Amino acid sequence: MRLSEVTHPNQLHGLTIAQLESIAREIRQKHLETIAATGGHLGPGLGVVELTLGLYQTLDLDRDKVVWDVGHQAYPHKLITGRYNRFHTLRQKDGLAGYLNRRESEFDHFGAGHASTSISAALGMAIARDLQGDNYKTVAIIGDGAMTGGMAMEAINHAGHLPKTNLLVVLNDNEMSISANVGAIPRLLNKMRLSPPMKFITNNIEDQIRNIPFVGEQISPEIERIKDNLKIVTMVPNKAGAVFEELGFTYLGPVDGHNLRELIDTFKMAHTLTGPVMVHVATTKGKGYSYAETDRVGYHAQNSFDLSTGKAKASSSTKPKPPSYSKVFSDTLIKLAEHDKRIVAITAAMSTGTGLDKFQAQLPSQFIDVGIAEQHAIVVAAGLACQGMRPVAAIYSTFLQRAFDQIVHDVCIQNLPVFLCLDRAGIVGADGPTHQGMYDIAYLRCIPNIVLMAPKDEAEMQSMIVTGLTHNGPIAMRYPRGNGYGVTMQDEDWEPLPIGKAEVLREGDDVLLLAYGSMVYPALQVAELLNEHGVSATVINARFAKPLDTELISPLAQKIGKVVTIEEGCLMGGFGSAVLEALNEENILVPVYRVGVPDLLVEHASPEQSFTSLGLSSGQICDRILKQFTFTKETATSI
Numbered sequence: 001m002r003l004s005e006v007t008h009p010n011q012l013h014g015l016t017i018a019q020l021e022s023i024a025r026e027i028r029q030k031h032l033e034t035i036a037a038t039g040g041h042l043g044p045g046l047g048v049v050e051l052t053l054g055l056y057q058t059l060d061l062d063r064d065k066v067v068w069d070v071g072h073q074a075y076p077h078k079l080i081t082g083r084y085n086r087f088h089t090l091r092q093k094d095g096l097a098g099y100l101n102r103r104e105s106e107f108d109h110f111g112a113g114h115a116s117t118s119i120s121a122a123l124g125m126a127i128a129r130d131l132q133g134d135n136y137k138t139v140a141i142i143g144d145g146a147m148t149g150g151m152a153m154e155a156i157n158h159a160g161h162l163p164k165t166n167l168l169v170v171l172n173d174n175e176m177s178i179s180a181n182v183g184a185i186p187r188l189l190n191k192m193r194l195s196p197p198m199k200f201i202t203n204n205i206e207d208q209i210r211n212i213p214f215v216g217e218q219i220s221p222e223i224e225r226i227k228d229n230l231k232i233v234t235m236v237p238n239k240a241g242a243v244f245e246e247l248g249f250t251y252l253g254p255v256d257g258h259n260l261r262e263l264i265d266t267f268k269m270a271h272t273l274t275g276p277v278m279v280h281v282a283t284t285k286g287k288g289y290s291y292a293e294t295d296r297v298g299y300h301a302q303n304s305f306d307l308s309t310g311k312a313k314a315s316s317s318t319k320p321k322p323p324s325y326s327k328v329f330s331d332t333l334i335k336l337a338e339h340d341k342r343i344v345a346i347t348a349a350m351s352t353g354t355g356l357d358k359f360q361a362q363l364p365s366q367f368i369d370v371g372i373a374e375q376h377a378i379v380v381a382a383g384l385a386c387q388g389m390r391p392v393a394a395i396y397s398t399f400l401q402r403a404f405d406q407i408v409h410d411v412c413i414q415n416l417p418v419f420l421c422l423d424r425a426g427i428v429g430a431d432g433p434t435h436q437g438m439y440d441i442a443y444l445r446c447i448p449n450i451v452l453m454a455p456k457d458e459a460e461m462q463s464m465i466v467t468g469l470t471h472n473g474p475i476a477m478r479y480p481r482g483n484g485y486g487v488t489m490q491d492e493d494w495e496p497l498p499i500g501k502a503e504v505l506r507e508g509d510d511v512l513l514l515a516y517g518s519m520v521y522p523a524l525q526v527a528e529l530l531n532e533h534g535v536s537a538t539v540i541n542a543r544f545a546k547p548l549d550t551e552l553i554s555p556l557a558q559k560i561g562k563v564v565t566i567e568e569g570c571l572m573g574g575f576g577s578a579v580l581e582a583l584n585e586e587n588i589l590v591p592v593y594r595v596g597v598p599d600l601l602v603e604h605a606s607p608e609q610s611f612t613s614l615g616l617s618s619g620q621i622c623d624r625i626l627k628q629f630t631f632t633k634e635t636a637t638s639i
């Protein structure tokens, strides 16, 4: 059977190991060719090809439920669940998503994107099954990185307390998070991986009996029974899993994650057991592609690349790109931290994404990677702040959602000087709705004591970093994915900005454009375009969404009489809402037109495509303003 013929995972039933191995080779080839063209997660999927095939051969996917943690490794799953023909559209607008999505396939039993949710979700399904008197299997597949997340531990605590609730947890242990996995749990897993693997005496017995002439074929069911009974004897007492056994799980492992025979035998065995079972599978991230096996961090995810060399495709532009915001953030912080030993940089398993890997290399004693544990990261920061340190937690806007209560309860109520640096704030592109940095202005703005700021460019970001480090209370800076504008930056001696003070960039009489962070330069372009239509605009770089510079904004709003707010974030509760509330508070009743992201999910696409589909390009914003307001001829000619 060819991979292209597999439209339903149950077609794997009954295939021989050799046939499965052949499909595995095809999956790897298709996976590599596609990611080389589209970009996406590479190493994680290559590591679970055999795990997926072996597991699915033992399941009935018309009934059984599988929950993949994060979902970035589930491309092999997509390829055998009816999406082979559309696989080339991966992560493209209107194409397949880069993660699992209940709306995309009946086989995506649970969507994700954020880590450590799978055991909880699968346990919920298992409890529902039992309450409804059904009897399908529920399986969670979780990586060793995701096991460092508190929710995974909460789920294990719960499942281990339910000895009659059948739940299979497959621990896909490739020793890596995005970077090397850190912490005591990874250390424990490593020890377990190094313990003697499960013995498969039964297979040898089976082979021996099968090879007896005229006998082997005839007693086949009997062989199966003996084989399975013997497995119980050989698998259960494995000392490696003592910790999980104590927590109420039956532990099977470690199993070679690239040996289909062993995987299938172990999964079959696991399905015969009652209660929570953990199968510990040792896999190799990037398996089968030498570049990815060697550079496991670099090939976690890749932009499009040349398959034969493993290198990124040469850009058509020869112009050097401006630095990314993450790089400016890290470089600036390093310079400041070299002279101020109170500064501690914290990441939650995202050292490369946030640029902090460089900080870690240069100032290891001032760097902390807490694992995929955003909530813990914030409370550690709060503890550091209590003792006079200057903690800087660099976390993507989307992942910081996890730590909302910690920001309220541990940081803001105690008014502690924790500096939150929200990378990837705004539209992120191909990662889609689970990763859009859409909500941070709204979810942070409502908390007392916190200051919110966003730089218009990379030079202003440097001043804001100093602002964040000198402010004596909670303060957050949001900045977008991607590169700055190539503006001139100072090497040192950055001055903090006055808290809550905005900046006037352009003056005009017809409309007041109030822009925040990444939308300030686009707002200047909008003003240029409006000018071509005879409409003159004042443009303000708000710098702070909280406190808002009402001293500047309110009189201008009153005088100009038409206000437009522009932001890269959700409209509800966002920057525009802050302006509306402030004007309302002062009884300034002028029309306010808010431009941002309405109440919808922003699906995967390129950032440019998302901006356009949301009407957020400069040209579209200009047109929208012209449509929204009537600018009289006198106004237009009075410029």
Ligand SMILES: Cc1ncc(C[n+]2csc(CCOP(=O)(O)OP(=O)(O)O)c2C)c(N)n1
Binding pocket: 044, 069, 070, 072, 073, 113, 114, 115, 142, 143, 144, 145, 146, 147, 174, 176, 177, 178, 285, 348, 349, 350, 372, 374, 399, 402
């Ligand atoms: C809450 C949260 N924080 C951070 C991330 C970013 N992230 C995506 S995959 C990953 C590593 C996951 O490691 P593991 O579970 O071992 O899977 P592997 O990539 O090794 O297959 C991280 C940190 C995330 N998805 N969710």
